[in-house]
Amino acid sequence: MGSSQATGSTRITGSGVAMAAATAVLIAAGLVLDYPELLALGLVAGVALLCAAGWMTVTPDVTLIREIHPPSVFQGDGARALVTVTNAARRRSPPILAAETVGEQTVAVALPSLAPGARFQAAYPLPTDRRGVFEVGPLVVGHTDPLRLLHVGRAFPDRSTLRVHPRIHTVDPLPTGGSPDMDGPTSATSPLGGVAFHSLREYVRGDDLRLIHWRSTARTGKMMVRHNVVPNEPRMTVVLDTSAAPYAGDYFEDAVRVAASLAVSGAQHGFPVELWTTGGRRGAAESSRDVAGLLDLLAAVGPADDDPGLAELTRMTPGEDGMVLGVVTGQPPGARLGAVSAVRSRFAMASVVCVGEEHGRPGLPVRGALTVNVRTSDDFAAVWNSWVRR
Incomplete structure (x- = not known):
């Protein structure tokens, strides 16, 4: 996966939903009951939500490159993804929690705070317990405010492929039953120049004179030669x-x-x-x-x-x-x-x-x-x- 343009989304967390509900209830109760303390608490809760929204405007500006090592493995063997993160902003990036999708599973990746222009590499294992061809990605990076009221996620859409091959048992090959030909099986399409006799055919210019079959030549009246080929391996x-x-x-x-x-x-x-x-x-x-x-x-x-x-x-x-x-x-x-x-x-x-x-x-x-x-x-x-x- 090369550097890619991310798409972002902002969502309110469960704590944020509770804070927004508390804000509305406290302000309404303070106004209806003429209870200034409740009104003050509601305003404080509202200010917390506004501060969280302001915090979310400072989103990390990072680029990511993902590599899969190795791209193909046997079931149960180790495979890992290597993500290189670069802070492209002029300010320090906050710590980031990334989520990588591998097939139907999700792998969490923690990325530290980075200085402007700094680069960090994170390696994490990929699940190989099931055979299959798995799409790795998209990689979603996100951060929250200190009170965890809002969450901003950015998805990097590039994807990679991990192939998990079936396990192999050490066994003998299929039985061939042996060959009825002493030199091995032959066919008309077998390569020329071997030692296995396949058939007789008419002489053509350039044939080795030592291959002339004189008895057949005398019987047919035509110059006949042995058609020797390289034996086929059983397929x-x-x-x-x-x-x-x-x-x-x-x-x-x-x-x-x-x-x-x-x-x-x-x-x-x-x-x-x-x-x-x-x-x-x-x-x-x-x-x-x-x-x-x-x-x-x-x-x-x-x-x-x-x-x-x-x-x-x-x-x-x-x-x-x-x-x-x-x-x-x-x-x-x-x-x-x-x-x-x-x-x-x-x-x-x-x-x-x-x-x-x-x-x-x-x-x-x-x-x-x-x-x-x-x-x-x-x-x-x-x-x-x-x-x-x-």
Whole structure:
């Protein structure tokens, strides 16, 4: 947040309301009852209100700059805001109590009295106990008169963004089932120049003569060469069910943590990873350097009643052969899980993780897929490795 123009507002406090009521009652009673002492007290109360109003005209003239360090954190890790306050007035500023809005929470920040031109930096922690994308701001600074009858607040409208990523569990990546090719899976779009044989094709000028396949050349009457490519790494697709129906309580957060853990693990083990939500959001990480984008996506997701859920799987088509599927959901009915079986043939391997199981029951069988049924993401981390290593 850079220096910004503030907008101000003045309000009367509860004490001020009581003082104004006392002023009116005492003056009226003094006049009606011809009681000069009551009239004097009422005038004193009125003078106090006028003095408070005069005090409020001397408002602090400050500029503020806010920075968020770091702008993205994992849930529960530390994040803080650093506010630099400069007194731009020619007189000393009074002590200021500022209020910072972070999502739906408010953080109080005390700022001291500053000499003309003086600068002060205040650092304060930001709440990171919940996953999400949070707007930080506006920052409201205010001061009151000595009797706390009136309050002047000035809002600096600039806002910053804090992204709180889901916690990550250390788990193995999705099982790939191995490759049917000795050198690894290949496709027509694989990079040329590798050692893995993909197919035979006609010779074109510039091809290495050592790749000529003489037997096929003799049989077809055309010069045929071996089309060698660099083997593809299995690509992993993690699908998070973002429909509201399968989740009770706070179990959607467990599902987000499971999806994040599988996506990050795949990237860290050298697999390209795609992350899909049934609500239509997509992200990709070609390596571990790209996982921040996936975590940003997961920081922002939430369950929706109008989300199609696992039925959306039937409309998801993998971009290439040999992709591995991992589905993360809550406790959907068996008919919904059947969507995984319907698309199983499109993928080399499929796994399903269901969270929110409160009774220790095994998961519903999903034809052609490894199924894990757990209560929380912590339970998933405890059992996943032993399942995939069998």
